[in-house]
Amino acid sequence: MKIVTVVGARPQFVKAAPVSQQVRKAHTEVLLHTGQHYDYLMSEVFFRELGIPAPDYNLGVGSGGHGQQTGEMLARIEEVLLQERPAGVLVYGDTNSTLAGALAAAKLHIPVAHVEAGLRSFNREMPEEINRVLSDHISDLLFCPTATAAANLAREGIAAGVHQVGDVMYDAVRQGLAAATRQVLERLGLAPRGYLLATIHRPSNTDDPAVLAEIVGALGDAGETVVLPAHPRTQKALRAAGVVPAANVRLTEPVSYLDMLALERDARMVLTDSGGVQKEAYWLGVPCVTLRGETEWVETVEAGWNLLVGNDRARIAAAVHGFRPAGERPPVFGDGHASERIAELL
Numbered sequence: 001m002k003i004v005t006v007v008g009a010r011p012q013f014v015k016a017a018p019v020s021q022q023v024r025k026a027h028t029e030v031l032l033h034t035g036q037h038y039d040y041l042m043s044e045v046f047f048r049e050l051g052i053p054a055p056d057y058n059l060g061v062g063s064g065g066h067g068q069q070t071g072e073m074l075a076r077i078e079e080v081l082l083q084e085r086p087a088g089v090l091v092y093g094d095t096n097s098t099l100a101g102a103l104a105a106a107k108l109h110i111p112v113a114h115v116e117a118g119l120r121s122f123n124r125e126m127p128e129e130i131n132r133v134l135s136d137h138i139s140d141l142l143f144c145p146t147a148t149a150a151a152n153l154a155r156e157g158i159a160a161g162v163h164q165v166g167d168v169m170y171d172a173v174r175q176g177l178a179a180a181t182r183q184v185l186e187r188l189g190l191a192p193r194g195y196l197l198a199t200i201h202r203p204s205n206t207d208d209p210a211v212l213a214e215i216v217g218a219l220g221d222a223g224e225t226v227v228l229p230a231h232p233r234t235q236k237a238l239r240a241a242g243v244v245p246a247a248n249v250r251l252t253e254p255v256s257y258l259d260m261l262a263l264e265r266d267a268r269m270v271l272t273d274s275g276g277v278q279k280e281a282y283w284l285g286v287p288c289v290t291l292r293g294e295t296e297w298v299e300t301v302e303a304g305w306n307l308l309v310g311n312d313r314a315r316i317a318a319a320v321h322g323f324r325p326a327g328e329r330p331p332v333f334g335d336g337h338a339s340e341r342i343a344e345l346l
């Protein structure tokens with residue numbers, strides 16, 4: 001069976017790595033990279049570290065407005081699908097690449113399989129929320145990471161083709177941890193549990209200069225070293241807003257997947273607006289403060305290991321100094337074999 005897999009952004013490379021391994025044991029996979037994330041630190045290094053085969057197609061779409069980017073992807077993915085004539089199309093997560101891949105396939109009556117289906121923030125101002133809702137409603141196979149995700153789909157009337165398989169990112173973390181050395185800590189002069197790790201990339205936190213200044217100011221208030229690997233969008237926003245981090249905030253280039261795992265594992269606390277980082281912190285037993293007012297990964301909050309603080313400087317500072325989770329971390333994301341189940345169901 002021939003499957004076309006559509007990826008385009010850093011989190012999708014991580015999710016695709018274990019699934020691709022399993023799919024290729026029995027089937028032919030054609031890997032299509034939209035080029036949504038395109039520089040070395042956001043794309044190529046992930047393929048190299050995670051052992052993902054080189055893409056069969058790289059559309060090189062790059063950045064741009066949502067409509068322009070999604071439209072160009074849609075047209076060019078359709079060309080590939082007409083040429084390849086696959087039995088199905090596999091999409092991941094909630095980016096513009098996800099929606100373009102799902103829509104191109106659905107228009108050509110090619111079955112769509114959506115990995116990480118059923119997530120909901122219930123915030124329609126997030127472009128990711130629009131992408132995931134629309135992708136779910138045109139998918140034939142919906143691979144849910146949690147029971148919550150499956151319940152969200154049921155509430156929307158989606159029952160056929162829904163499978164709770166576990167979280168493929170947990171598969172990737174289990175595989176990657178053994179190779180995540182402490183070289184990045186040595187390079188940055190860090191000691192285990194001697195720093196906070198922060199990531200900021202969502203438009204809601206980077207596009208408004210006042211909001212960005214509030215968050216970066218809170219990191220400066222921490223009173224301890226904060227490592228901030230900065231997404232290109234964040235670097236650009238900082239320059240445009242004239243926001244200069246305090247001396248305790250170590251601004252770095254984006255880091256590779258294995259280096260990020262190592263930084264997360266050894267941090268005292270993680271502060272983030274990333275969905276994937278919230279889960280990785282949970283699996284690694286590191287307290288997580290989420291710089292948003294809501295999260296798709298409600299299980300991490302319910303377990304007491306993730307605290308939602310939005311972008312308010314005082315609330316962030318209070319969390320840094322006072323949030324000390326303890327107790328169990330229930331295995332709500334599966335057992336680390338989600339990719340095998342997905343390959344079988346395909």
